[in-house]
Amino acid sequence: MAEEQADPLAAxxxxxxxxxxxxxxxxxxxxxxxxxxxxxxxxxEERAEADFVREE
Structure with a gap:
């Protein structure tokens, strides 16, 4: 069974x-x-804007 992943934000x-x-x-x-x-x-938001610009 795979180990539980630790909370990355805890560090x-x-x-x-x-x-x-x-x-x-x-x-x-x-x-x-x-x-x-x-x-x-x-x-x-940045990704959405970049996708929008690419589609134009």
């Missing part, structure tokens, strides 16, 4: 927490997930 959350004190693990996790979602949305 980024750990890195953020390692930068210093003052942020809770929950807030760090929420920040990383929100940042990832926004970055993914931006990439999706």
């Amino acid at each position: 980024w959350t750990a890195r953020l927490l390692g930068l210093g004190t003052g942020i809770s693990p929950e807030d760090a996790d929420a920040f990383v997930r929100d940042l990832y979602a926004h970055a993914q949305s931006d990439l999706d």
Whole structure:
């Protein structure tokens, strides 16, 4: 049976927490997930625009 894949964002959350004190693990996790979602949305928009330009 294949091993379960680890959460790829967990490493980024750990890195953020390692930068210093003052942020809770929950807030760090929420920040990383929100940042990832926004970055993914931006990439999706760029891809859609590039596809549109290619089709013209």
